[in-house]
Every structure is written in C-alpha cells, then in structure tokens.
Amino acid sequence: MDYLVGKCFWQVGATGKVLKDVVAVGIGGSFLGPLFVHTALQTDLEAIECARGRQLRFLANVDPIDVAKSITGLNPETTLVVVVSKTFTTAETMLNARTLREWISTALGPSAVAKHMVAVSTNLTLVEKFGIDPNNAFAFWDWVGGRYSVCSAVGVLPLSLQYGFSVVEKFLKGAWSIDQHFISAPYEKNIPVLLGLLSIWNVSFLGHPARAILPYSQALEKFAPHIQQVSMESNGKGVSIDGVPLPFEAGEIDFGEPGTNGQHSFYQLIHQGRVIPCDFIGVVKSQQPVYLKGEVVSNHDELMSNFFAQPDALAVGKTPEQLQKENVAPHLIPHKTFSGNRPSLSLLLPSLNAYNIGQLLAIYEHRIAVEGFIWGINSFDQWGVELGKSLATQVRKQLHASRMKREPIEGFNFSTTTLLTRYLEASSDIPSDPSTLLPRI
Numbered sequence: 001m002d003y004l005v006g007k008c009f010w011q012v013g014a015t016g017k018v019l020k021d022v023v024a025v026g027i028g029g030s031f032l033g034p035l036f037v038h039t040a041l042q043t044d045l046e047a048i049e050c051a052r053g054r055q056l057r058f059l060a061n062v063d064p065i066d067v068a069k070s071i072t073g074l075n076p077e078t079t080l081v082v083v084v085s086k087t088f089t090t091a092e093t094m095l096n097a098r099t100l101r102e103w104i105s106t107a108l109g110p111s112a113v114a115k116h117m118v119a120v121s122t123n124l125t126l127v128e129k130f131g132i133d134p135n136n137a138f139a140f141w142d143w144v145g146g147r148y149s150v151c152s153a154v155g156v157l158p159l160s161l162q163y164g165f166s167v168v169e170k171f172l173k174g175a176w177s178i179d180q181h182f183i184s185a186p187y188e189k190n191i192p193v194l195l196g197l198l199s200i201w202n203v204s205f206l207g208h209p210a211r212a213i214l215p216y217s218q219a220l221e222k223f224a225p226h227i228q229q230v231s232m233e234s235n236g237k238g239v240s241i242d243g244v245p246l247p248f249e250a251g252e253i254d255f256g257e258p259g260t261n262g263q264h265s266f267y268q269l270i271h272q273g274r275v276i277p278c279d280f281i282g283v284v285k286s287q288q289p290v291y292l293k294g295e296v297v298s299n300h301d302e303l304m305s306n307f308f309a310q311p312d313a314l315a316v317g318k319t320p321e322q323l324q325k326e327n328v329a330p331h332l333i334p335h336k337t338f339s340g341n342r343p344s345l346s347l348l349l350p351s352l353n354a355y356n357i358g359q360l361l362a363i364y365e366h367r368i369a370v371e372g373f374i375w376g377i378n379s380f381d382q383w384g385v386e387l388g389k390s391l392a393t394q395v396r397k398q399l400h401a402s403r404m405k406r407e408p409i410e411g412f413n414f415s416t417t418t419l420l421t422r423y424l425e426a427s428s429d430i431p432s433d434p435s436t437l438l439p440r441i
C-alpha cells in the first residue's frame with residue numbers, strides 16, 4: 001500500500017505483516033459515494049486485476065451488527081482502518097472509530113494504533129486529539145460538501161488503497177470530462193442541464209414528486225442509494241436561498257434498484273399506479289459477458305431486452321381496444337389496460353469502467369446542482385438533519401442517567417416516554433457499567 005501519490009505510506013503493520021485489508025469508517029457523504037464506486041469497480045476486469053489479494057470494506061451504521069460484519073474474518077495485523085469524516089465530529093463515525101481502535105489495541109497493543117489507523121478529514125485538530133498522527137491524515141478543503149466528496153481524498157484514498165491510483169485516476173478523468181462538458185457545451189446539448197430541466201418539468205410542472213433510478217447493471221446497485229443522498233439532501237428544501245417559503249414543490253423522492261430486480265418488485269406501481277418518472281441506465285458492453293451455446297441471446301442481451309422494453313411500455317401503454325382485439329375477457333380489460341404517457345429517460349453507456357463510472361457520477365452531481373439553481377434553493381446545506389441529531393443527544397443522556405443512576409425519564413412526549421420505559425425495562429439485565437465487549441462473530 002505504498003503507492004499513494006504525494007504521501008509516504010507504510011506497507012506493513014505493527015507486527016510486520018503486510019496490510020492488505022482496509023475498513024473505511026464513515027457515514028453519509030463519507031460513505032455512500034465511495035461505496036457506489038467500489039461496488040461498480042468490483043466486477044471490472046482491470047480493477048479486479050489491480051485489487052488482487054486485497055479487500056475494502058465499509059463501516060457506516062452505528063449498529064454494533066455493522067461493526068461485527070465489517071471485521072468478520074479480518075485479522076487486525078493485516079488491517080488498516082481509514083476513518084473518513086469531514087468534520088471528525090459525526091457521532092456514528094466517531095463511536096465506530098473508537099470501537100475499531102479498541103479492536104486493534106486489544107489484539108496488538110495500544111501502540112499498534114498508529115500503524116493501523118489513518119484519517120481523511122478537514123479537521124486535523126480533532127484527528128490528532130483522537131490519536132491519529134496528522135501526518136497520517138489526508139486533508140481536503142472544507143468547501144467540499146460531504147455528498148459531493150467522492151472525488152476528494154474521501155473517495156480517492158480508500159479506492160486507491162484497493163485498486164491503485166492508476167484506476168482511480170481514470171475515474172477522476174471521467175468525472176472531469178463531464179465537468180468540462182458541463183462548463184462548455186451549449187444548453188441544448190448539455191447533458192446535466194437537459195436532465196436537470198427534465199426533473200424540474202416533471203416535479204414542478206407536472207407534479208410528479210418521485211424519480212426511480214433504474215440501472216440495468218448489477219455493478220450499479222449502489223448508485224441509487226448514493227444519488228438518494230446527493231439529490232434529497234441537496235434539494236429537499238422548503239425555502240429559497242434567501243429563506244422565503246417556496247411557492248412550488250422542489251426536490252425529488254429518489255429510489256431505485258437494478259433492473260431486472262425492480263421489475264419483479266415495484267414496477268407494477270410505476271406502470272399502472274402512480275406516475276413515477278424513471279431514469280433507465282443501460283450499458284452496451286457488460287463487464288462480465290456470459291454466452292451459452294444454444295440460447296437465443298447472450299445473458300447481457302437478455303438483460304438489455306428489458307432495458308429497451310420498459311420505457312416503451314411506459315410511454316405507449318396498452319389500450320382497451322387492443323385488449324379487445326386480443327380477445328381478453330371483458331372483466332379483465334380495465335386491469336390489463338396501461339395508460340401510457342408515463343415519462344422516462346434512458347442513458348446508454350458504452351461500457352462500465354472507471355472512466356464511465358466517473359462520468360455517470362458527475363452527470364448526476366451537476367444535474368442536481370442545475371435543479372437547485374433553477375429552484376433557487378441552497379443545494380449545499382442540510383439543516384434538516386440537525387433536529388433529529390440534537391434529540392438523539394437528549395435520549396443518549398437520558399439512557400445514561402437511567403441506566404447508571406436509575407433516573408426517571410423526563411422531558412419527552414408521552415409516546416417516546418412510553419417506548420423508552422419499555423426499552424429500559426426489557427433490557428434491565430444489561431449491566432449499568434459494563435466492561436468492554438467486542439463482536440463475537
């Protein structure tokens with residue numbers, strides 16, 4: 001792991017064994033983007049070759065089950081923990097980082113932590129306070145918003161550790177090519193501008209609140225979860241940038257699954273229930289082609305047959321007259337009618353390699369910014385996540401006081417008080433001041 005550009009990096013851990021496994025600890029923008037890119041590269045032949053012998057895992061949820069899953073089968077001697085947090089104050093990330101610090105120091109002694117933990121952050125003071133040498137921290141600018149930070153050290157460090165910088169550089173070049181296109185292409189040919197305008201039209205003019213992101217590639221299975229944060233945290237606002245309530249709806253409800261899995265799940269609603277504008281994303285050449293002698297088409301062609309069919313079914317639909325001609329029983333005609341005129345757009349990528357993955361990411365980042373500019377909102381703040389955080393702080397204090405000093409539950413509404421009481425009663429066998437316990441998976 002000594003190939004990181006601009007940094008001296010050690011190859012071995014405290015016991016002299018080669019560091020080959022990485023756990024990236026982070027949440028939200030310090031997790032979803034890198035996870036999307038990692039998942040997309042995992043089946044790319046060039047990336048597979050570069051990653052041979054190594055693994056990259058993520059720990060995001062503060063749920064101890066996620067801790068257990070992230071370290072199962074890993075040896076602390078060969079593991080490097082990368083703590084990724086722009087602020088270095090996020091409660092979930094910091095508890096998870098302290099937990100993995102304990103995991104390393106229980107196994108290898110406290111001095112091993114320096115050889116097994118590095119950080120990516122803008123807050124080097126807190127990095128040092130945590131016990132990570134700031135020389136082992138990868139900084140970035142504080143104007144880089146978390147959900148737009150995949151192309152900073154947030155994504156580049158863990159992804160380079162796994163795939164090498166040569167692959168990650170291609171990803172960056174792909175994203176950069178779209179930056180250039182976005183800056184220079186005339187509006188009528190500018191992909192992020194056109195896609196942003198389609199969203200505005202669908203949401204604010206036609207009144208369709210949701211958008212389905214439907215990649216016909218399993219490698220893009222983490223794309224919708226990433227875009228959910230980029231889009232909904234950026235544009236889920238009710239006031240203009242000047243604080244004036246918006247006289248129209250803004251923001252989109254994003255969800256999605258890879259095709260064809262989604263077809264066997266929620267497409268029913270998209271075809272005959274609510275109108276949900278869809279983004280279909282297809283790839284010309286599969287990362288992992290499979291052909292079976294004697295089959296009508298290749299496995300990828302089978303997948304893509306669905307990619308081409310779905311937008312057509314949404315747009316054209318099926319009329320009662322057509323059904324009558326097909327001799328459909330009259331009582332079934334209303335059930336089998338498809339209204340049609342349901343909006344979708346299709347993106348067809350030539351292949352899915354590091355470069356194209358960077359392009360896809362940048363198209364959506366810029367598209368979401370375009371939407372925010374037109375709606376006149378601030379796409380780069382996220383005050384909506386604060387209230388829940390401060391209430392969680394109050395609950396945390398209450399749980400501590402009730403478990404340690406049997407203090408009564410105070411200051412919560414009736415529903416929360418009842419739930420907290422049940423929770424504490426049902427877990428009263430848990431010791432109030434337990435000694436350290438790590439996952440036993």
Ligand SMILES: O=P(O)(O)OC[C@H]1O[C@H](O)[C@H](O)[C@@H](O)[C@@H]1O
Pocket residue numbers: 027028029030084085086087088089090093146147233382385
């Ligand atoms: O990188 P961090 O400072 O730990 O922040 C992680 C996440 O925290 C918050 O929940 C923000 O809403 C996200 O935008 C951010 O990505």
